[in-house]
Amino acid sequence: MRDRKPVESWLTDMDGVLVHEGQPVPGAPEFISRLRGSGKRFLVLTNNSIYTPRDLQARLTRMGFDVPEESIWTAALATAQFLADQRPGGTAYVIGEAGLTTAMHAVGYILSDFSPDYVVLGETRTYSFEAITKAVRLIDAGARFICTNPDPTGPSAEGALPAAGSVAAMISKATGVEPYFVGKPNPMMMRSALNTIEAHSETTAMIGDRMDTDILCGLEAGLETVLVLTGISSRAEAERYPYRPSRIIGSVADLIDEI
Structure with missing residues (x-):
């Protein structure tokens, strides 16, 4: 590993890290x-x-965290920002919940199922077969396909849940159209986060618990990468990937004295 400049800014995943x-x-x-x-x-x-x-x-406040609202960056915000840059004032048919629809409204997008510029797929607690069918037909009619993130499953107290990546695969199978994923591991998620806090990749570290999203994303964006062992990826699993994090630690508690 080449020598890096001291870390001045930090990006951290939430689930599995905090x-x-x-x-x-x-x-x-x-x-x-x-x-x-x-x-x-x-x-x-x-x-x-x-x-x-x-x-x-x-949610974080209830668990004892003191995190300002402006210090939270979601795939929904990154997706909305991407679309606003690509096609300002556009229209979209959105499958998702308040996190996504609020972000889309905030950048001036109109949510519509009438010849929309985009079909935007995000996470939701209850995927509707009717909504998925509508998305398939709109994409067949020419709408561009965007998905907030490629995660095939998400965590829950009862076990794994199907997530946006799984539903995107269903829509792709029906339409023959692959989505553009904005969230991790797309380094665009990192770059949009860096821009939000006016940070530079050479002096920023990314903390994550997944080799295939957090670490890959940080690596491709040129950040220092820190894998914690409190979530998905284990030390043994990390060794199986063709790329490596800058370092592996037990948890974020091990970083407190570095701040």
């Missing part, structure tokens, strides 16, 4: 508190597009 199965990871609230006290710029990232930053802030 929170695990609805509970704070030991030491994670203290890590965030130390970050805030240091004055260093940071963002909490999530591929989940169900919730708005305000929703997530409230």
Whole structure:
């Protein structure tokens, strides 16, 4: 590994890094508190597009985290920003919940099922077969296909849940059209986050628990990457990938003294 400049900004995944199965990871609230006290710029990232930053802030507050709303960056926000840059003032048929629809409205998009510019697929607690059918027909008619994130499953207390990536595969199979994924591991998610806090890749670190999304995304965006072992990927699994994180640690608690 080449020598890197000191870390001045931090990006961290949420589930598996700060929170695990609805509970704070030991030491994670203290890590965030130390970050805030240091004055260093940071963002909490999530591929989940169900919730708005305000929703997530409230959830984290209940678990003992002091995270400002503006320090939360979701795949829904990144997707809305991408579409606003690509086609300002466009129209979209959206499958998703408040996190996605609110972000789309905020960038001036009109949500419509009448000849929309895009079909935008996000996470939702209850995927509707009727809505999926509508998406298939709109894509067949020429709408461009965008998906917030490629995750095939998401976590829950009862076990894995089908997520946006699985539903996107169903729509692709029916239409022959592959979506453009904006969320991790697309480095665009990292770049949009960096731009949001005016940070530079050479002095930013990405903390994640998944080799195939967090670490890959950070690596491709030119960031220092830190794999924590409190979520999906184990040390043994990490060794099987053709790329490596900058380092592997037990949890974010191990980073407190570095801030």
